[in-house]
Amino acid sequence: MNRGFWLLEAFDRRSFCSALAELHNMDYLESKDKLLDFVQLKPEQRRSFNEDGFLVVRKALDAETVGCLVEAGDRLAASFVDKSEILDRTEYNHLDLRPGVIEEKAFFALISHTSTVPLVVQLLSPNIHLHSVALIYKRPESPQGAPFRRGWHRDIRMPRDLGQQGLPKVGIKVCYCLTHFHQPESGMTLFARRSHLSTEALVIPKGQVDPGTLEVCDLLLDAGDAVLFENRIFHTAAPNRSNRMSRVVMYGYAYRWMKPEVYLDPPSQRLREPADAITRQLLGGYRDVDTPPWAMKRWAQRHGVLPAPVPWTVEG
């Protein structure tokens, strides 16, 4: 670690005293550091994410981890899993469970998972935290069911205030598959490829449920695969017309200046205290956005992926 670098940067922004306090904080961080392994984002992965608005990461989780997540997820979702069968009622057959998910050990461990979080840091920056977590189950529905009115949307509701033009990329969701998605219409979220670059509302031809001009991707995936998708891509839930329960869990990461969803705010002290430095950051450990995201910054610098600082002013 280059202490001079950090001290100079701290000097830039604050007094000598707060710079020293930050050095002290770094000593503390080092003592609580977990080794988040580094995974390099490949140039073709960056290109594909930038072009499509999403990226598939195969084998992000091993079978044993998937098994533990399914066991924990089924426990949390027991009342949904055990409901009586009613086909052709998509709302009834769709669970989006958020409160309490990361309180489960198996889901807590995914907050800073090595297979995906390093990629998210390289696609956004180290200045991120956890923004949302959702356990999403879909029960089987009749394969002959009527087309279901979709909920195509962009995440974080930004267009409501900013419109559809010039939207920034501010967050990435990681969708981990906890079941296979080996056939179409088996419950995987649908993505409109490249729609993250669109500057207009999504056009759905009259009488249809999906956009006519963009490619709708119903991805075929294995349990353990992950899909990273950014906030601007239009996506929607769709019914599960297979004969098995569909299960995914989604972790949304966003810049720290984005307010996390309500059940993550304020982050639970009980969860945060014993966690490693990186997980603490992701759980909102630095509440003040002016405080640098030390844990991730150190990690990014160590692995050569710390973005160059953006100056406020330059000499004209």
Ligand SMILES: O=C(O)CCC(=O)C(=O)O
């Ligand atoms: O339930 C789904 O498949 C879609 C979830 C979704 O739209 C979201 O997380 O924003």
